[in-house]
Structures are given as C-alpha cells and as structure tokens.
Amino acid sequence: xxxxxxxNRANKAKKDEFYTQLSDIENELKHYRKHFAGxxxxxxxxxxxxxxxxxxxxxNFNRLKLRKxxxxxxxxxxxxxxxxxxxxxETEEEKHTPYKAVVTSIxxxxxxxxxxxxxxxxxxxxxxxxxxxxxxxGDFRSKECMSLLDEADIVVTNPPFSMFEEYISTLLxxxxxxxxxxxxxxxxxxxxxxxLQNNELWLGYxxxxxxxxxxxxxKDIAVSSTHREGMIRVSxxxxxxxxxxxxxxxxxxxxxxxxxxxxxxxxxxxxIEVGKTSDIPCDYSGNMGVPITxxxxxxxxxxxxxxxxWTVLADAVLSDDIRNHHNVARRLNFYLPKPDGRGNDYSRxxxxxxxxxxxxxxxxxxxx
Amino acid sequence: xxxxxxECRIKxxxxxxxxxxxEEEGVTGYNDRLDIRPKYQREFVYKPDKxxxxxxxxxxxxxxxxxYWAKTGEDTYEVLDGQQRTISLMEYVDxxxxxxxxxxxxxxxNLPQDIQQRILDYELFVYICDGTDSEKLKWFKTINxxxxxxxxxxxxxxxxxxxxxxxxxKYFSKSNCAASRYGSNVGCEGxxxxxxxRQEILETAISWIADRDHTTIDGYMSQHxxxxxxQELWSYFRTVIDWAEGLxxxxxxxxxxxxxxxxxxxxxKKTADLDPKDLxxxxxxxxxxxxxxxxxxxxxYLLFGNENALNVRAFSERxxxxxxxxxxxVCPLCGKQYPIEKMQADHIKPWSEGGQTIPENCQMLCxxxxxxxxxx
Numbered sequence: 001x002x003x004x005x006x007x008n009r010a011n012k013a014k015k016d017e018f019y020t021q022l023s024d025i026e027n028e029l030k031h032y033r034k035h036f037a038g039x040x041x042x043x044x045x046x047x048x049x050x051x052x053x054x055x056x057x058x059x060n061f062n063r064l065k066l067r068k069x070x071x072x073x074x075x076x077x078x079x080x081x082x083x084x085x086x087x088x089x090e091t092e093e094e095k096h097t098p099y100k101a102v103v104t105s106i107x108x109x110x111x112x113x114x115x116x117x118x119x120x121x122x123x124x125x126x127x128x129x130x131x132x133x134x135x136x137x138g139d140f141r142s143k144e145c146m147s148l149l150d151e152a153d154i155v156v157t158n159p160p161f162s163m164f165e166e167y168i169s170t171l172l173x174x175x176x177x178x179x180x181x182x183x184x185x186x187x188x189x190x191x192x193x194x195x196l197q198n199n200e201l202w203l204g205y206x207x208x209x210x211x212x213x214x215x216x217x218x219k220d221i222a223v224s225s226t227h228r229e230g231m232i233r234v235s236x237x238x239x240x241x242x243x244x245x246x247x248x249x250x251x252x253x254x255x256x257x258x259x260x261x262x263x264x265x266x267x268x269x270x271x272i273e274v275g276k277t278s279d280i281p282c283d284y285s286g287n288m289g290v291p292i293t294x295x296x297x298x299x300x301x302x303x304x305x306x307x308x309x310w311t312v313l314a315d316a317v318l319s320d321d322i323r324n325h326h327n328v329a330r331r332l333n334f335y336l337p338k339p340d341g342r343g344n345d346y347s348r349x350x351x352x353x354x355x356x357x358x359x360x361x362x363x364x365x366x367x368x
Numbered sequence: 369x370x371x372x373x374x375e376c377r378i379k380x381x382x383x384x385x386x387x388x389x390x391e392e393e394g395v396t397g398y399n400d401r402l403d404i405r406p407k408y409q410r411e412f413v414y415k416p417d418k419x420x421x422x423x424x425x426x427x428x429x430x431x432x433x434x435x436y437w438a439k440t441g442e443d444t445y446e447v448l449d450g451q452q453r454t455i456s457l458m459e460y461v462d463x464x465x466x467x468x469x470x471x472x473x474x475x476x477x478n479l480p481q482d483i484q485q486r487i488l489d490y491e492l493f494v495y496i497c498d499g500t501d502s503e504k505l506k507w508f509k510t511i512n513x514x515x516x517x518x519x520x521x522x523x524x525x526x527x528x529x530x531x532x533x534x535x536x537x538k539y540f541s542k543s544n545c546a547a548s549r550y551g552s553n554v555g556c557e558g559x560x561x562x563x564x565x566r567q568e569i570l571e572t573a574i575s576w577i578a579d580r581d582h583t584t585i586d587g588y589m590s591q592h593x594x595x596x597x598x599q600e601l602w603s604y605f606r607t608v609i610d611w612a613e614g615l616x617x618x619x620x621x622x623x624x625x626x627x628x629x630x631x632x633x634x635x636x637k638k639t640a641d642l643d644p645k646d647l648x649x650x651x652x653x654x655x656x657x658x659x660x661x662x663x664x665x666x667x668x669y670l671l672f673g674n675e676n677a678l679n680v681r682a683f684s685e686r687x688x689x690x691x692x693x694x695x696x697x698v699c700p701l702c703g704k705q706y707p708i709e710k711m712q713a714d715h716i717k718p719w720s721e722g723g724q725t726i727p728e729n730c731q732m733l734c735x736x737x738x739x740x741x742x743x744x
Contacts, residue, residue: 030464
C-alpha cells in the first residue's frame with residue numbers, strides 16, 4: 001500500500017506516518033466485536049484507500065452492523081491500480097486536498113457477488129456513500145473535524161505519535177470510546193496516566209512482544225533480526241482503549257513470596273522494588289514499584305494503582321544524602337540503596353508504577 | 369466395550385455451529401459438542417501464511433489431511449489432531465481475518481454467496497475413536513506419529529479431559545506458568561526437569577501426588593477427572609517445593625530433577641528436626657569430596673543415609689593387589705586364605721566416618737565377610 005504513495009507526498013509527510021497492517025487490526029479488533037453494533041466509527045487519521053483501518057471497517061461493515069463509517073484524509077489515493085476520480089479532473093495539487101469519506105452502506109455494487117474495496121469505490125461513484133472536500137486542512141483539531149468527532153461513537157486509528165498526548169486528551173475530554181495505537185511511553189504522560197489510574201483507560205491485547213511492524217514509505221533503519229521488507233519495526237507499541245475487554249479481568253497468578261533481600265525498599269519512598277511484573281510477591285500488602293509494562297497485566301479487581309514515581313514524589317524533597325551520593329540526582333525518581341556500577345552509591349530507578357495488592361496472601365517472611 | 373474407530377465426513381458448517389473462541393475458556397464448536405482447543409492447552413501461534421494456505425486449499429476444493437477426534441462422552445469430542453487447521457477455518461468463517469481472493473482482501477462475508485457456500489459445505493475427513501481410557505491412550509500413542517508429536521502427558525490430558533485437567537493446566541501448563549515460577553529463589557524449574565508447555569512439569573507433579581496416594585498418574589487423573597479444581601495438586605506441589613527449599617537453603621544445580629515429591633511423601637514428618645545450617649555444611653563438604661563421584665546423590669544420601677547414591681570412588685585394581693599382597697591373601701575377619709578374585713576391597717575406616725579411598729585405608733575381605741560388614 002505504502003509503495004503507492006507519490007514521492008511528492010512522502011516528501012511532505014512527517015516521519016511518523018506509518019500504516020498499520022490489516023492483520024494487526026484484525027487481531028486486536030476481534031476482541032471488541034460486540035461493541036460496534038449500531039455505532040458510528042470515525043477513523044480520523046486515515047486515508048481511505050491507503051489506510052487498513054478504513055478497509056477493515058468497510059469489509060466488516062455489515063458483520064459488525066455499523067451505522068456509519070467516517071474517515072478524514074488526504075485525497076489522491078490509487079485504488080486497485082486505477083485512479084479513483086472523486087471530483088472530476090483534479091490537478092495534482094487538488095489531489096492532496098483533505099477530504100472526508102462517509103459510508104452508510106456496503107453491498108455488492110458491481111454485481112460480481114462479492115463485496116470488496118472495488119464495491120466501496122463504486123458506491124462512492126454512485127453517490128450512495130459520499131466523499132466531500134474538507135474546507136480546512138484535515139487536522140483533527142480543526143472545527144469541522146471536531147464536529148465529526150462529536151458525531152462519532154467510537155474512534156479507531158493510529159494517530160501520529162508526535163501528537164498522541166493531545167489526541168488522546170481530546171478523545172477523553174469528549175468522553176469518546178476508542179481503540180487507538182500508541183507508544184508505551186505515552187502511558188506515563190501527565191495527560192494519560194491519571195485516566196489509567198482511575199480505570200477510565202486501559203491497554204488492549206497488543207502486539208506480540210509489544211513490537212509492531214508498520215508499512216512505511218521510509219527505510220527501516222532499525223537493525224533487527226526480524227527485519228521485514230517494506231516494513232518498519234517499532235518496539236514498545238500498545239493499543240489504548242476504554243472499551244471493555246475480557247483481558248482486563250484476568251487475574252495474574254502470583255507465585256513469588258516476599259523477602260527483604262529480593263525486594264529491597266526504596267530510600268526515598270516507602271515501597272519495595274519489583275523488577276519484573278511476573279515477580280510480584282503474592283504476600284506483600286504494602287506499596288510496590290513495578291515496571292510500566294505492568295499495565296499490560298493490570299486487573300483492577302486484583303491491584304490498586306497508587307500512582308507513579310512522579311505523582312507520589314510530587315511534593316518530596318530530595319535528601320542531601322542522595323544528592324551527595326549521586327551525580328544525576330533527580331527529585332522524582334526512586335532510589336535503591338545500592339551502588340549502580342557507575343560510581344554512585346545509590347541506584348536511580350526507571351519510571352515505576354506504584355501498586356498495592358487488594359487481596360494479599362498471609363506473609364510467610366517474619367520480620368526479625 | 370471394544371475399541372471403535374469411525375470414519376466420518378463432517379461439514380465445516382456443522383463444526384461452525386455455535387463456534388466459540390475464548391483464550392481462557394478454550395475453543396469449542398460443533399454445537400458445543402467439540403473441544404477444538406481445551407482450556408490452557410498449548411496455544412500454537414499459527415503463522416498467517418499457513419492459515420491462509422488452509423483457506424486456499426478449501427477454496428480450491430482440495431482435500432485437507434485427515435483429522436482425529438477423540439470421543440469424550442455420550443456425544444462429545446475433542447480434536448486430537450487437526451486443531452490448527454480447524455481453528456483457521458473457524459476463525460475465517462467467523463470473520464476474524466481476511467485473505468487475498470481475486471486480488472482483493474476478503475473476509476468471509478465479502479466473498480460471493482456461492483463461494484461462501486463452498487466453504488460451508490466443504491467436508492472434513494475425520495476419524496472418531498472411542499473406547500475405554502486405556503484403549504484410547506494406546507490408540508493415541510499408535511497414531512501419534514504425524515505432525516507435532518504429543519507427549520505422554522498431553523495424551524493423558526486428552527483422555528482425561530475435564531474440569532480437573534483444565535484447572536491443573538492453569539497452574540502447570542503455560543509457558544511462564546505459576547508452577548514454573550514458584551519458589552523463593554529459582555522457581556520450580558530448579559527442581560523439576562522438563563517443559564511446562566509439553567506438560568512435563570504437570571506430569572512430574574501428578575506422579576508425586578499419585579505416589580502419595582499409592583496410585584498411578586492415570587489412576588489419579590481418572591479419579592479426579594470431574595473435580596472442580598486441581599487446587600489440591602497445586603497446594604501439594606507448593607508444599608513439596610517449600611519443603612525442599614526449607615531443608616536445603618542454598619540452591620545448587622544438582623537439585624534439579626530429583627524425586628523431591630517422592631521423598632517428601634516418605635519423610636516429611638521425619639525431617640522436622642533436621643537443621644538446615646548443619647545440612648548445608650554437610651552438602652558443601654560432600655560437594656568438595658573427591659571420593660563422591662555422583663554429586664546429585666548427595667541429597668539422597670543426607671536424607672536416607674544411602675551411601676550407594678554417592679557412587680563413592682572404588683579402590684583401584686592396583687590398590688586391591690597391594691592390599692592382597694600385604695595380607696598374603698588372608699581375610700582379616702575369618703582368617704582364611706582366598707584367591708584374589710574371591711575377595712573384595714573394603715574401607716578399613718568406613719567412608720561414612722571420614723575414611724578416604726586411599727591405599728593405606730584399603731583391606732581385602734572375603735566376599736561373604738564384606739557383605740556381612742556392609743549390612744551391619
């Protein structure tokens with residue numbers, strides 16, 4: 001698909017324009033099928049004939065019983081090798097004007113018995129579904145795109161990562177339901193984390209090993225044994241959603257037991273360090289610091305999210321002791337009382353989510 | 369009841385009736401009468417190209433290889449062979465993925481009606497086998513030659529399918545499952561050999577609890593087949609690992625693969641007064657002892673006093689000859705003279721009391737006296 005991009009467009013595009021593979025969309029969305037009946041879906045970062053999101057919802061329009069599908073995008077996409085003329089004879093310039101596609105019906109328009117993207121194009125031609133130019137530039141923040149958002153029930157897309165925080169904030173403020181792709185670091189954003197903490201947002205099923213392969217017009221510069229032609233490999237990729245899925249209610253089976261040697265306490269906050277999510281002890285009732293990827297295993301009936309290092313340390317003052325013994329003393333990080341191998345007597349931790357077990361088993365270790 | 373193998377042709381549409389796919393609950397079809405993938409069974413990730421090839425085969429009307437179903441009840445079955453092919457077909461008909469058809473991505477629903485019908489009417493060629501549990505087990509082992517070989521325990525899981533097995537798999541059968549991570553230092557993988565995915569950890573756990581109950585793995589599984597949970601097995605297993613960890617506080621790789629559960633069944637009441645610190649110093653000393661040739665036997669020796677487990681170094685032929693000549697062939701215990709081949713080497717100061725395997729600690733005893741001495 002991306003190979004069809006005109007050079008002109010690739011030049012204009014930002015570095016964060018990737019296309020999600022159809023199979024990845026299928027693998028995630030099969031868990032959400034029950035949510036779509038009678039709903040209006042908006043894909044507002046997706047060129048209809050480039051984007052697999054648009055294709056997915058067209059192909060599944062009837063099975064999911066959608067009411068309406070809206071995509072906002074740039075025009076000028078080739079479909080199945082032939083140029084779809086939307087507005088008569090456009091100039092090259094006009095082909096890049098933003099437009100919106102609205103689909104309310106998908107059926108066999110060309111009489112071959114099948115319903116494929118060919119029929120989708122035909123239904124646009126016949127005017128049964130519509131394609132119109134947008135007045136503005138198609139930016140999701142523009143007034144006309146905002147009113148489309150108001151109309152939508154569920155938003156499904158892969159927004160530009162550079163604008164993720166603003167994008168997801170907009171959806172959350174407008175109380176929209178969504179399934180969108182983002183980087184795992186986004187869960188630490190100040191505009192995102194509070195929603196995760198309050199169980200108003202969670203992570204979806206995700207990609208194997210949290211690694212995604214996107215179709216990309218750019219060269220894959222990442223060196224990896226899993227390189228794939230025409231694809232860019234991006235690690236730390238997750239689905240963010242506020243639609244309920246089974247996975248959030250699956251309890252993590254805990255098998256480790258607490259002992260102070262394996263689970264040392266931080267020096268500047270009353271919590272133990274748990275370096276791996278699978279090592280969370282089953283019998284510790286206090287606060288625990290876990291890696292941010294814990295969020296992929298989080299079941300709100302099992303754990304309570306107390307905060308993150310930067311929220312629980314928001315009013316903290318860094319002790320002189322740490323300041324004198326660490327050359328990168330940061331107020332908002334947790335420290336362990338052990339040398340870090342780089343000449344510091346304290347080890348500064350990566351970002352940690354602070355959790356508490358709602359139903360800990362009786363502790364076996366006796367404090368001496 | 370005799371073993372019965374039936375050839376059947378079963379339409380895709382019949383298997384698709386009430387098809388359910390739930391990662392925790394397993395995959396069922398054939399109007400709830402067929403376990404396509406039981407709970408917690410190995411979840412193969414079927415590569416898209418393989419998956420697409422199945423659909424392609426069906427679209428072209430070519431035959432898929434034969435599949436095997438095991439009869440598990442009055443009118444209920446479990447797929448024993450053909451799981452992935454079945455799931456690929458069902459997932460496609462269920463509309464969960466698209467394949468290229470005529471140059472376009474198509475979900476099942478997007479295909480022309482007649483092509484959809486062609487898939488639904490496609491007949492799977494299935495062997496359904498029925499018999500007693502042991503007959504089925506024997507039969508499974510016989511046909512267990514094609515494709516992905518099943519381990520003995522995987523076959524047992526199929527034969528004794530039910531609530532208990534499903535629950536046991538939750539603890540023992542997933543990669544990185546609870547059992548494989550249980551324990552305060554190394555996880556149970558430090559104690560049990562095998563692969564959780566291939567059901568080998570589960571097999572070991574059941575063999576231990578079966579030993580406790582004086583039965584076999586099959587006996588235990590058939591007895592508990594309809595229990596609601598395998599909680600008993602899980603807590604028993606944890607107790608065994610805790611017991612081993614509590615006695616031998618310093619983990620060593622020689623502890624892996626020893627019959628901890630069997631020993632626990634025999635000893636758990638008697639080891640309460642053993643001092644872990646004292647045990648550790650003994651383990652450490654024996655590990656350094658050059659005469660101990662089988663280091664993994666140290667644990668059995670300390671628990672049972674069984675010196676054979678250590679495979680203590682024997683006197684060499686040279687040492688024996690020297691002692692024989694020194695004694696002039698006379699056995700010091702009975703005073704009679706023997707040819708060397710009727711005598712055996714013995715530690716003068718027993719090895720267990722610190723006597724080493726060195727020439728000056730070697731004496732030759734007549735065979736009878738040596739047997740008497742070691743039985744004392």
